[in-house]
Amino acid sequence: MKTLLAICFLSISFFAQAQTGTTEQLQQANTLLKQFKEPEALAIYQQIAAQQDTNVAVLVKCAELNCSIGERQTDKGAKVTYFTTAKQYADKALAADSTNADALYAEALAYAKLSSTEEENKKIVEDVKQMKLYADKALAANPNHALANYIAGKWHYEMLALNWFKKAALKTFFGKGLATPDIDSAITYMEKCKTLSPYFVQNYLDLAKAYGYKNRPAQQIEVLTKMVKLPTRTADDVALKEEGRKMLSDLQ
Structure with a gap:
């Protein structure tokens, strides 16, 4: 009995220390973000994610930061690497909780970023379809999710404002599962995001x-x-x- 109690005590103690360590790491990452040191903050979030692969909040943060850092890259190959990594973290977040609005939004965000780097028509269309699909799912899970409203609004706007080549490619597929973009819908979604965030x-x-x-x-x-x-x-x-x-x- 004493041995069993000792094992239980050690397990609880280890868990408490692990939680304390994670809390300190999250605080450090948050401080780095306030200092606009995103790569350093991302490194910490990725360390946590490696240990806690079902922590949706951390996985979503990894996806977001890979997207924002990737967007600032001047080399297309580097962009693709960051956006692909973002998609992998979003996938893990969805695997942990497929109904979580944050995870669904992260998946939509990753597809949005990937669509901007694609050159093959079918891949562009598929990314754009998935972006809209997951944005809609995120809003179904939480209609007041500010960033999901933004992604939904951006989808409508970008479908109208795309360069002629991509627009022509997408028009071919509008009757095959893509909704018709609408500027009033874009404004409505983004106005709601402005209110919420x-x-x-x-x-x-x-x-x-x-x-x-x-x-x-x-x-x-x-x-x-x-x-x-x-x-x-x-x-x-x-x-x-x-x-x-x-x-x-x-x-x-």
């Missing part, structure tokens, strides 16, 4: 572009004016706000 700079920029597509300069100016005054909270916000300032200057 009022400091998400990327959403403001894309919402302004959607208003521009619809030829509504007054709303475009209103969104951009708010955007450039937002606090800088991510490594991408400075560049995004600068793009917004240039757009605003051109409109005024």
Whole structure:
């Protein structure tokens, strides 16, 4: 009995130490993110994910950071590597909980990024279909998921604003499972995201572009004016706000 109690005590003690270590790692990663040191923060999240492959929150963070870091790469091969890695983490998050809105959103995000690097028509179409599918699933799981609303809105906008070659490729498949894109839907989703996540700079920029597509300069100016005054909270916000300032200057 004493031996059994000793084993139980050691197991509980080990688990508590592991949890304490994970908490400290998460705090360190959060501090690094506030300092805009995304690669360093990602390294910590990946360490945790290697030990806890069913921790959905950590897996989703790994997917998000691989997407944001990958987006800033100038080399296409590096972009593809980051986006593919993001997809792998999103897959793991879904394997851990296939109904989790964050995991479903991460999968949609990964497909969105991969679609931007594809050159083969069928792959572009498949990525775009999956992006919409998982965004819709995330919203079905949680209609108030801010980032899923953003992805859904971005899907509608990008399907309308794509370059002519990709648009032509996609039009071929609209009758085969792809929904018809709509600029009003894009605006509705992104306006909802703005309400749910009022400091998400990327959403403001894309919402302004959607208003521009619809030829509504007054709303475009209103969104951009708010955007450039937002606090800088991510490594991408400075560049995004600068793009917004240039757009605003051109409109005024």
